[in-house]
Amino acid sequence: MRITIPTLLLDKDKAKRNIRRMADKAKRNSVRLRPHFKTHQSAQVGEWFREVGVEAITVSSVRMARYFANHGWKEIMVAFPVNVLEMESINELAGRIKLHLVAVNEDTVAVLANQLQHPVHLSLKIDTGYRRTGILATNYEELDSIMQQVQGQEKLLFEGFVVHDGHTYKQTDVDAIQTIHNTSVYQLQQLRDRYKSRFPNLQLSIGDTPSCSIIETLSGVDEIRPGNYVFYDLTQQRIGSCSFDDIAVCMACPVVAMHPERGEIILYGGSVHFSKDVLLQENGSTVYGRVVEFASNGWSAPQEGIEVVSLSQEHGVVKASPEQFSKYKIGDLMGVLPVHSCLTANLMQGYTTTDGAQLEHLTGLPQRELIF
Amino acid sequence: MRITIPTLLLDKDKAKRNIRRMADKAKRNSVRLRPHFKTHQSAQVGEWFREVGVEAITVSSVRMARYFANHGWKEIMVAFPVNVLEMESINELAGRIKLHLVAVNEDTVAVLANQLQHPVHLSLKIDTGYRRTGILATNYEELDSIMQQVQGQEKLLFEGFVVHDGHTYKQTDVDAIQTIHNTSVYQLQQLRDRYKSRFPNLQLSIGDTPSCSIIETLSGVDEIRPGNYVFYDLTQQRIGSCSFDDIAVCMACPVVAMHPERGEIILYGGSVHFSKDVLLQENGSTVYGRVVEFASNGWSAPQEGIEVVSLSQEHGVVKASPEQFSKYKIGDLMGVLPVHSCLTANLMQGYTTTDGAQLEHLTGLPQRELIF
Structure with a gap:
C-alpha cells in the first residue's frame, strides 16, 4: 500500500472490537x-x-x-x-x-x-x-x-x-x-x-x-x-467514552514543509480533509488533531509535544517540540487522530484499511446514485 | 425546480459579474x-x-x-x-x-x-x-x-x-x-x-x-x-472585500422544526453541508450563516433578527425574533448565506443555478476518476 495524498486509515480490528463491545453491553443490559x-x-x-x-x-x-x-x-x-x-x-x-x-x-x-x-x-x-x-x-x-x-x-x-x-x-x-x-x-x-x-x-x-x-x-x-x-475519536476520548487505543481511524498526511525556526511542520491535510472541529484540551489549548507514529499494521498512542494547531483549506500546521520535530522530514507521512471522526469520514469519502482494502463511503459515490 | 434537501444555489449573473470585475481590475492595473x-x-x-x-x-x-x-x-x-x-x-x-x-x-x-x-x-x-x-x-x-x-x-x-x-x-x-x-x-x-x-x-x-x-x-x-x-461569502463581506449583494451562492435548507418558546427554527442543514467555519460579527456574536429571503430568481440581503447560531452534523439551529419567526413554517425552504463558500461548495459537491441548471464540483465525481 503506497499512500501519496491525505488518506483515512481504518484499523478493522479496532472497529470490530468496538462493535462487539457495544453489542455485548446491549445484550448484558437486555x-x-x-x-x-x-x-x-x-x-x-x-x-x-x-x-x-x-x-x-x-x-x-x-x-x-x-x-x-x-x-x-x-x-x-x-x-x-x-x-x-x-x-x-x-x-x-x-x-x-x-x-x-x-x-x-x-x-x-x-x-x-x-x-x-x-x-x-x-x-x-x-x-x-x-x-x-x-x-x-x-x-x-x-x-x-x-x-x-x-x-x-x-x-x-x-x-x-x-x-x-x-x-x-x-x-x-x-x-x-x-x-x-x-x-x-x-x-x-x-x-x-x-x-x-x-x-x-x-x-x-x-x-x-x-x-x-x-x-x-x-x-x-x-x-x-x-x-x-x-x-470513536479525540472528542470521545476527552469525554471519557473510550481510550486512545480504541480510536479506529487515523489520517495519514504527507509532510510538505518544515519550519525549524518556529518548530512547525506543514502537512498536506486541511479543513477539506479533517473538517474544522476543534478540541479543547485539559491544559486549555485547542487542537485539530493529535499526532501518532505508524507501526507495523497500525499506529501508536498520541505523542506528547506534537499536535495539529491550525488548519486551512489544504494545509495543516503541526507544532512540535525540538525532539518531535527532528523525527520528521519532507516526504514523510504523519499520522493524525481526528477530533471528530464522523465529519472527517464524511469529507474523506472512503477508507483504506490497515490491511490495504478500499472501503466506500456514501459521499464518495456518484451524485446520480444518491439523488432519488 | 423543486428543492427537497439542502441545496447550494448559485446565482450565475452575480458570479459572472464578480469574474468580470476582477478581470477588468487586472487589465486596468496591467x-x-x-x-x-x-x-x-x-x-x-x-x-x-x-x-x-x-x-x-x-x-x-x-x-x-x-x-x-x-x-x-x-x-x-x-x-x-x-x-x-x-x-x-x-x-x-x-x-x-x-x-x-x-x-x-x-x-x-x-x-x-x-x-x-x-x-x-x-x-x-x-x-x-x-x-x-x-x-x-x-x-x-x-x-x-x-x-x-x-x-x-x-x-x-x-x-x-x-x-x-x-x-x-x-x-x-x-x-x-x-x-x-x-x-x-x-x-x-x-x-x-x-x-x-x-x-x-x-x-x-x-x-x-x-x-x-x-x-x-x-x-x-x-x-x-x-x-x-x-x-465571495460572509467572511469576505465582513473583511470588506464585497457587498452582501456580491455573494453568489446561497444554501436552501428545509425547515423541519419550530420552537416558538425559545424563538428557534431547526433546519435540515448542518456541518456536513455548511462546514463549521464561524463568523465573528461586529456585535461580538458568532454565526454560522445569515438568513436571506428568496425572491424571483434570487435572494434578498441578509435579514435582521434571524441567523444560524449553531450547527451539528445534519441540524442547523436558527435564532429568530418573533417577527422573523412568524414568517416560517415547517416545510418551507430557508435561504442561508455561507460563512465560507469554498468549504460549503466542497461539501455540497455541486451547484443548482437559480435558472435551474446542475453544475458539477470535483468532490461530487466518482473517486475512481480522481485518483491517478
Whole structure:
C-alpha cells in the first residue's frame, strides 16, 4: 500500500472490537442495539455489524436510508426530524423496507398521516435537556394531541419515544453523564406511564455514544442507538467514552514543509480533509488533531509535544517540540487522530484499511446514485 | 425546480459579474490574472472565466490540476507546496500541460531536479508575514542556495516568487490590508532586485482575495491569483472585500422544526453541508450563516433578527425574533448565506443555478476518476 495524498486509515480490528463491545453491553443490559450508521456511512463497515447480530439500524437522512436499503438493510430508522419535502422518497422507501421515522411536532405528523402511501413506524423525539429539537417531555398539550392523532392511523404505527442527549458531549465527567442519563430515563418513564394504557408496547430509546459507552447499567430503556463508537475519536476520548487505543481511524498526511525556526511542520491535510472541529484540551489549548507514529499494521498512542494547531483549506500546521520535530522530514507521512471522526469520514469519502482494502463511503459515490 | 434537501444555489449573473470585475481590475492595473479555482472546483464555472480571457489558472492540489487539465486547461499552477510523494502524477501532468509548481524549501527542489521527467515552471513561495509556510523573504541563505540550484536546470524553469497573504483574512480595515499588501510588495521587490541579473524575467505574484478586491492600485507585482471572489461569502463581506449583494451562492435548507418558546427554527442543514467555519460579527456574536429571503430568481440581503447560531452534523439551529419567526413554517425552504463558500461548495459537491441548471464540483465525481 503506497499512500501519496491525505488518506483515512481504518484499523478493522479496532472497529470490530468496538462493535462487539457495544453489542455485548446491549445484550448484558437486555436492551436492543440499533446502531447509528452516520459515522461510517459505509456498506462494507455496515456488514461488520451483522456479524454481531444487528438487523435494525439508525441513519440521519433519507439519502443514507436509501443507500443502506440498497445494501440489504430491511429495518432502518431515520433519526432526524421528518423533512416533509421528501415525502416522495419516504414513500418509495416505505414500500420496500421497515421504515421508522421520527417526528418532533404535530404539523409533521399531520402531513405524514395525509401523504403516506405505506405504513411506517413512528417515534416522537423528546427533548429531555439537550434543547436542540424535540418535544419537551413536559409539553403534555402537544404530546396528548399527537398521541390522539396517531391512534388508529393505519399508516402510522406508533413505536414510542426517542431521545438524543447531545449535551453529554459537553461533559468530561462520569457523574455528569450519569446524571444526564438518569434525568432522561426518568422523563421517558413518566411519559411511558402516561400513555402505556393506550400503547402497551411503547418503546423508549436513547442515542448518544457517551452515555452508551460510559454507563455500565443501561436500565429503564428498551433500545440504544449509539453510532460514533464504531471509530470513536479525540472528542470521545476527552469525554471519557473510550481510550486512545480504541480510536479506529487515523489520517495519514504527507509532510510538505518544515519550519525549524518556529518548530512547525506543514502537512498536506486541511479543513477539506479533517473538517474544522476543534478540541479543547485539559491544559486549555485547542487542537485539530493529535499526532501518532505508524507501526507495523497500525499506529501508536498520541505523542506528547506534537499536535495539529491550525488548519486551512489544504494545509495543516503541526507544532512540535525540538525532539518531535527532528523525527520528521519532507516526504514523510504523519499520522493524525481526528477530533471528530464522523465529519472527517464524511469529507474523506472512503477508507483504506490497515490491511490495504478500499472501503466506500456514501459521499464518495456518484451524485446520480444518491439523488432519488 | 423543486428543492427537497439542502441545496447550494448559485446565482450565475452575480458570479459572472464578480469574474468580470476582477478581470477588468487586472487589465486596468496591467497585471496578469491567474484565478484560483479551489473555491468553485467546477468545470462549468471554469468556462465562465474563459469568457473574460483567462487562459492560465491556479489550483491547490494535483488532483484539482488533473481535473481541470481534463477539461481543457493548458496552463495550471498548483499553489500548494510540492508534495514529493506525488511525483508520478506530477510527471504525468507535466507531460501534457504547462505545469507550474510551487516549492517552499531546498529539499523539495532537489527531489524535483532529480525526478522530473518533463520541464515544469517553478516558483518559490515567500513568506512575507502570514507565517503559515514559505521561505522567509529575508532568508537569503536558503534562497541563494535554491537559486543556485535551479539555475541551468533543464526541467526546472524558474518563474519567480509567489506570496499568499492569508493574514489579510483577519482584518476588517482597508488601511490594515493596504499595509499588508505594501509590506509584501516591498519584500518581493527586494528579492527581485537581488536576483534580477540572473533571472531578468523573474515574476512576482500575490494571491489573496481581500487585497485583490479591496486595493485599487495593484502596482509592483506581475500577477494576481485570487479565487474566492467568484462567489465571495460572509467572511469576505465582513473583511470588506464585497457587498452582501456580491455573494453568489446561497444554501436552501428545509425547515423541519419550530420552537416558538425559545424563538428557534431547526433546519435540515448542518456541518456536513455548511462546514463549521464561524463568523465573528461586529456585535461580538458568532454565526454560522445569515438568513436571506428568496425572491424571483434570487435572494434578498441578509435579514435582521434571524441567523444560524449553531450547527451539528445534519441540524442547523436558527435564532429568530418573533417577527422573523412568524414568517416560517415547517416545510418551507430557508435561504442561508455561507460563512465560507469554498468549504460549503466542497461539501455540497455541486451547484443548482437559480435558472435551474446542475453544475458539477470535483468532490461530487466518482473517486475512481480522481485518483491517478
